[in-house]
Amino acid sequence: MSRTTPKSNVLAAPEVRLAVIAVGVFVLMAALSPERFLSMQNMTSMAFQFPEFAILALAMTVTMLTGGIDLSVVGVSNLSAVVAATILTRFVDPGLTGAGMYLWLGIAAAASLVVGMIAGFVNGIAVAIFGLPPILATLGSGLVFTGFAVALTDGSAVMGFPVGVAWLGNEKLLGIPVPLYLFAILALLISFLLTRTSFGFKIRMFGANPLAAQFAALDINKLLIKVYVLSGGLSAMAGMLIMSRANSAKADYGSSYLLLAVLIAVLGGVNPYGGYGKIIGVVLAVLSMQFLSSGLNMLQVSNFARELIWGLLLIVVMIINTRNSFRIRRAKRTVLKT
Amino acid sequence: MRKLLTKEFLTRNETLVAIVIIGFCIVASIADANFLSIPTLTDLMRGGIVLGIFAVAAMVVLISGGIDVSFTAVGVFAMYTTTLFLITYAPNLPWYLAFLIAMTIGAILGAINGVLIAGFGLPTLIVTLGTLSIYRGFLLTFVGSRLISNLPPEMRSFSRLMVVRGTNSDGSFYSLPWAFAALVLVVVLTWFILHKTMLGRAIFAIGGSVESARRIGINVRGIQFFIYVYVGILSGLAGIIHASMSRVANPFDLVGLELSVIAAVVLGGARLIGGVGTLTGTLLGVSLIILVRNSLIVVGIPSTWQSVAIGSLILLGTGLPAWQAKRAAARAA
Numbered sequence: 001m002s003r004t005t006p007k008s009n010v011l012a013a014p015e016v017r018l019a020v021i022a023v024g025v026f027v028l029m030a031a032l033s034p035e036r037f038l039s040m041q042n043m044t045s046m047a048f049q050f051p052e053f054a055i056l057a058l059a060m061t062v063t064m065l066t067g068g069i070d071l072s073v074v075g076v077s078n079l080s081a082v083v084a085a086t087i088l089t090r091f092v093d094p095g096l097t098g099a100g101m102y103l104w105l106g107i108a109a110a111a112s113l114v115v116g117m118i119a120g121f122v123n124g125i126a127v128a129i130f131g132l133p134p135i136l137a138t139l140g141s142g143l144v145f146t147g148f149a150v151a152l153t154d155g156s157a158v159m160g161f162p163v164g165v166a167w168l169g170n171e172k173l174l175g176i177p178v179p180l181y182l183f184a185i186l187a188l189l190i191s192f193l194l195t196r197t198s199f200g201f202k203i204r205m206f207g208a209n210p211l212a213a214q215f216a217a218l219d220i221n222k223l224l225i226k227v228y229v230l231s232g233g234l235s236a237m238a239g240m241l242i243m244s245r246a247n248s249a250k251a252d253y254g255s256s257y258l259l260l261a262v263l264i265a266v267l268g269g270v271n272p273y274g275g276y277g278k279i280i281g282v283v284l285a286v287l288s289m290q291f292l293s294s295g296l297n298m299l300q301v302s303n304f305a306r307e308l309i310w311g312l313l314l315i316v317v318m319i320i321n322t323r324n325s326f327r328i329r330r331a332k333r334t335v336l337k338t
Numbered sequence: 339m340r341k342l343l344t345k346e347f348l349t350r351n352e353t354l355v356a357i358v359i360i361g362f363c364i365v366a367s368i369a370d371a372n373f374l375s376i377p378t379l380t381d382l383m384r385g386g387i388v389l390g391i392f393a394v395a396a397m398v399v400l401i402s403g404g405i406d407v408s409f410t411a412v413g414v415f416a417m418y419t420t421t422l423f424l425i426t427y428a429p430n431l432p433w434y435l436a437f438l439i440a441m442t443i444g445a446i447l448g449a450i451n452g453v454l455i456a457g458f459g460l461p462t463l464i465v466t467l468g469t470l471s472i473y474r475g476f477l478l479t480f481v482g483s484r485l486i487s488n489l490p491p492e493m494r495s496f497s498r499l500m501v502v503r504g505t506n507s508d509g510s511f512y513s514l515p516w517a518f519a520a521l522v523l524v525v526v527l528t529w530f531i532l533h534k535t536m537l538g539r540a541i542f543a544i545g546g547s548v549e550s551a552r553r554i555g556i557n558v559r560g561i562q563f564f565i566y567v568y569v570g571i572l573s574g575l576a577g578i579i580h581a582s583m584s585r586v587a588n589p590f591d592l593v594g595l596e597l598s599v600i601a602a603v604v605l606g607g608a609r610l611i612g613g614v615g616t617l618t619g620t621l622l623g624v625s626l627i628i629l630v631r632n633s634l635i636v637v638g639i640p641s642t643w644q645s646v647a648i649g650s651l652i653l654l655g656t657g658l659p660a661w662q663a664k665r666a667a668a669r670a671a
Contacts, residue, residue, distance in 0.1 A: 069463075071597075130657045131664035133610045135405070135463070139597055140656070143649030151642045259467055272461050304483065308475025314468040318460050 014269030014321055018284040025288050029295030036298050044177055048169070050290040051183035052241045053257045054283075057264035058190050059234035061282050062227055064265050065194070066207045067274025068127060068134030070231045072142030074258045076119045077239030078251050079145040084112035084240060085158040085249035094160050101162045113236050119145055120232020124225030149251035159248035169244030179241055186234065191279035203227060207274025256307075263314045264289060269321070289313075351607035351659050352619040358651070359626050366636045373636055376504070377512040384514065385628045387583070390521045390621060391576035392599045393606075394528050395569040397620045400603055401532070402565050403545040403612025404462035407596045408451060411473035412570050413577030414592040416443040419481055420578055421587035424490040433496040433582070440578035441571045447473055448570015449563070456562035474593055486587040493582040517579050524572060529617055531568075541565060545612030601648060602627045605655040626651065 029037045036042060056073045063070040087108045096104070119141070126137035171178050194200035202223050206213040214220060243249045268285035270277030289310070296306050366373040392409055399406040420440040424431055447469075454465045499516040532538035540561045543551040552558050581587045604610070605626060606619030630647050634640075639647065 126653060126657060130661045132653070132657050132660045135610060136604060136652065136656045139601065140649045140652030143597075143601075143645045143652065145649075147643060147646030147649055150645060151640075154642055259471060262464070262467055266464055272464055302479055304475050304478035306475070307471040308479055311468040311471035311475060315454060315460075315465065315472070318464055318468070319454075319458055322458060322460060 015278055015281045015284065017320070018267070018269060018281055018288065022284045022288040022291065025291045025295070029291055029298075032295065033298050037295055042294060044172070046290050046294050047177045047180045048245070050286055051179035052238050052245065052254070053260050054183050054264070054286040055186055055234055055238040055241065056257050056261040057268070057282055057286060058186060058279070059231040059238070060261040060265045061268070061270050061277055061279070062190065062203070062234075063134065063231050064270045064272055065203050065274055065277050066224060066227050067210065068224075068227075069262070069272070070123065070138045070228065071135060071258065072119065072123060072138040072145055073231065073235045073238070073261055074254055075142035075145035075149070076116050076232050076235035077242060078249070078253055079119065079149040079239075080112035080115040080236035081239035081243040081249040081253070082149040082152050082158060082251060083115045084108040085161070085243060086152060087111055088161045088165065089158055092162055094162055096162050101164050104162070105164050109240060112240055113233060116232040116236020116239065117229050118232070120229040120235075121225060123232065124228035127228060128221040128224035146251055153251055155251060157248045157250040161247060165244055166247055167244070169241055179245075182237070182241065186237065187279055187283055194279065199226065204275055207276075209275070260289070260310070263310055266314060267317050351655065352616065352622060354655065354658070355605055355619065355622045355626055359622065359629060362629055362637065366633055369638060370636050373633070378633070380512045380514045381632060382625060382628055383518055384583075385632065386621075386624050387517050387521045388576045388580045389595070389599060389602065389628065390624050391524050391572055391579070392595070393602050393620050393624045394524050394617065395572040395576075396599050397603045397606075397608050397615045397617070398528065398532070398541065398565055399462070399569055400608040400610065401545045401612060401615040402541050402562065403548065404455065404562070404565070405600070405610065406451070406462065406466045406566070406569055407600070408466040408470040408473060409569055409573040410592040410594070410596045410599075411470045412444050412447045412573040413580065414589060415447060415473045415477045415577075416440040416574035417577030417581045418477060418486075418587050418589045419443055421486050421489060421493070421581055422482060424493070425486060425488075429490050431490070431492060433492040436490070436493060437575060437578055440574040442574070444570040444572070444574020444577070445567050446570070448567040448573070451570070452563035452566035455566060456559040470593070470596070477589055481589070483589050485589070489582065489585055489587065493578075494585060497582040497585060515583065517583055520575065520579055524575070525617055525621070537561065537564065542613055545614070598627055598648065601652045605651060
């Protein structure tokens with residue numbers, strides 16, 4: 001299923017359509033409650049909110065590009081956060097400051113990243129070596145990771161960290177929230193990886209046509225393992241961000257983020273069958289979702305209605321996307337006939 | 339890719355689950371002499387009613403090569419809306435009419451899935467993820483989010499209809515409600531549809547290869563539409579049975595169960611790529627999941643490890659056959 005869009009029709013690119021949606025939602029929300037939606041306070045609170053699930057959406061995107069999916073992202077992020085939190089509460093006195101604290105923060109962050117990457121490695125092995133369908137592999141492993149997090153904590157929240165933990169999720173640097181920097185750096189990095197390196201090229205090649213990639217002598221197993229390790233590492237970073245913002249870690253935080261991450265990736269024009277997707281699309285999708293979510297919050301729409309609207313948005317965007325590719329295919333067919 | 343999934347692997351998967359179940363029971367009965375008893379069995383059967391009906395529904399979708407994660411939302415929507423309707427307008431409606439209403443609501447929601455999947459040709463996972471949040475969001479926003487604990491009398495009396503009822507030597511009670519017959523009916527009906535009708539052959543054919551099915555003249559869209567409506571009906575039934583058995587209509591219930599149900603079906607040997615799946619396997623998978631849930635503690639594993647156990651079972655139960663198939667394919671190549 002290739003989604004090559006003719007250059008002449010700018011509106012046919014999902015990213016352009018998405019940019020229109022993002023701006024449209026922004027203008028609509030600004031018009032509905034200008035003094036509150038456009039306030040500085042709202043802007044910063046939005047910038048604090050979205051990076052955590054946006055990073056999970058990046059993780060989802062890289063796996064979707066290979067035609068897979070990672071349903072374990074939330075499990076991985078909670079497990080790695082719980083590991084970091086356990087280190088910080090078992091070995092560190094909450095009153096610790098200065099160099100000692102930064103050392104322990106570094107150790108905890110490294111441990112959580114390693115846990116995330118190991119989890120991703122497990123997924124990669126299951127998908128690549130054992131040939132499990134990604135949905136099942138990550139569904140099963142997600143349960144295992146969540147289970148380990150529950151077993152480590154007995155299901156309760158771990159808290160009581162040194163003060164430095166809160167910096168990542170709650171502070172501002174030059175007037176801009178720190179989480180936003182983290183997301184921006186990761187998005188640029190992944191975008192670079194996908195468009196400017198042979199790794200990214202191979203990912204898209206494999207996603208577009210696995211058989212062709214195999215005949216082109218790609219080391220598919222290595223490629224898939226790398227992709228899932230990357231996804232695991234990104235999930236771990238989202239986990240640390242969630243931990244910092246909540247100033248605690250728990251096995252069942254952010255359970256609604258799984259649907260949201262899939263939704264954002266698909267909304268961002270990533271083809272769930274693999275092969276097509278751009279990070280700019282994902283970023284635009286994240287912004288649309290956050291504008292919509294904050295705006296609805298201001299209009300005092302309940303969380304449940306938000307869930308309803310997200311679902312509707314997902315379906316409508318999917319319909320528009322496939323309608324377009326249908327039309328292009330039909331156009332091609334008629335060209336061939338004449 | 340995994341076209342070498344012959345009957346051997348399939349039977350192996352089912353026997354694997356059966357062996358795990360038997361092994362589990364042996365260990366459990368050594369650890370606790372009271373484990374092998376009628377109450378354990380009736381607990382298992384009672385727990386299997388709702389999960390089993392959902393699993394049969396999920397299996398039909400998997401056989402057709404799709405995946406449905408919205409069935410729990412359909413179930414809870416049908417259950418809560420029906421209960422609310424009964425309480426407000428017709429408190430004395432007989433239970434079978436209440437069931438009919440729930441199944442009709444389920445059919446309508448299933449038809450929405452069907453239109454999106456068969457009509458627009460959207461990927462099944464994405465559509466049902468979307469409708470999952472739409473149905474649940476709609477229910478909680480517009481229908482209600484309040485727990486209904488005083489169920490209509492007819493629904494309560496349905497849950498009191500028992501096949502057997504008794505007291506153990508230690509004074510505890512056991513019972514098997516008639517609701518279990520619903521699961522039996524669903525299994526028999528689904529078996530009939532899948533194996534004794536052209537419709538069933540068409541469902542398997544679509545799961546095997548959509549393109550081939552189309553070329554031999556199967557109305558792929560029509561069959562797909564039927565599948566999602568059928569799943570909706572079963573989900574509505576499971577939902578209303580769940581409410582009458584737990585004697586409360588909780589709009590926050592059921593959703594979140596979908597992945598365990600799919601896990602049970604997959605453990606039983608159904609394949610995500612479609613075309614493969616048996617009722618025996620599905621019911622074995624459901625039994626295993628319920629055993630792990632109810633009795634993990636009996637074999638000495640703390641219940642905090644429950645999801646690790648279920649997750650590992652999924653990875654093992656699906657990984658082993660997938661790996662064998664991959665090796666067989668490599669050998670053939």
